[in-house]
Amino acid sequence: MVSIFWQIRQSRLERSPLDPTWDVTPTPLVMQGGDPYIRALMRTISAAESNNARPYSILYGGEHVADLSQHPDICIPIVAGPNVGDCTTAAGRYQFITTTWLEKADQYHPVPSGFLFWDSYSFKPEYQDRVVYAWLTDANAWGADLPQLLREGNLTEVLWLLSPTWTSLGYGIEPNSMTDQLPEIYQQMLDEEMQASER
Template sequence: MAKLSQLQQAYANPNMRKMLNLIASSEGVKHGYNTLFGNQQFNNLGAHPNVRKAFKQTDGTTNHTTAAGRYQFLNSTWNNLAKQYGFRDFSPQSQDLGAIALIASRGALDDVLQGNWQSAIGKLGKEWASLPSSTYKQGKRSWDFVNKHLGSNIQQGNHPKFVDLKALGYKPQTTQQTQPNFVDLRKLGYSGNPQQNTQPQFVDLKTLGYKG
């Protein structure tokens, strides 16, 4: 857990302010620190408003949220932050420091301060559903959106992709050995020519029917 003094020091870093602005923009808040989920405005910043609102996820399921503020804190999340850091209101300063505390809790504080955007965003998708690295069933921003706001050139393709070979027709056999299980890509429809060198061979999974 980062100390309050660390949060305050981090806020003075220009990269941190860039990240906070990106998160707010990604969340699409129209009333800044006074925004309820769904972009309804509230006025009293004395405490988290704790208004429960329904919404539909991208899978069609109805869910509920108490998200509020510039960084769309859930009420339960905010209560934990207030207890840990002694926040006595929901003021802009408290919200900024609270967001930095969440960034630190995800292990992304140093990444942000050093401008390692790809690494930072990869970690923060678990905290903010609107970031492109998020796995939540909610709408999220593109990497182009991120690059525009950060002035960076993050390439989504730089992230490793895990492919379910079963979806490509591969049926592994259960073995009791610890040796690596080599897959004959020719059985999956790959007709590439083997390379006569020691370099690893990269296969275009699209030729195998993968639509990632």
């Protein structure tokens, strides 16, 4: 089982960015509306974290889950990198681990949990987007106004601020073969999102 995850993970990390199996144009967000700069940033994060044509259902290692009624909470062995030997529950477009999802959903999910003692926040695509959007636009969460930094052209600073959370963004502990392309991807996503916002 571990060798299967190793092969899947290595194939994701070692593919050339020019390999046609890489989805170098991240799929549009399910969420409608919002700041085009933050929407472009969200798509850029997913290029590094979940690079897949079906990013909302992907688990660490490349498998997909069908049930997104809540975070899948499946702990998959980490077979490469600085955390080898541990396991991760990373899932979805933004590769939320279970504890981070529950914490951020408690703060930003638009639909409160339906149970008194059990957090069962929906992990459906729209809610993944909406939680991340609300988090990225909360200046108190990052100690900076990310939308303003992006408008000023400070993508490098934004990626640096986000790297402790999303470690593949260029200043974290797990860069991959998409990391160097992120500025170019961000610009392409921003162009698309700006055009869409003008329609």
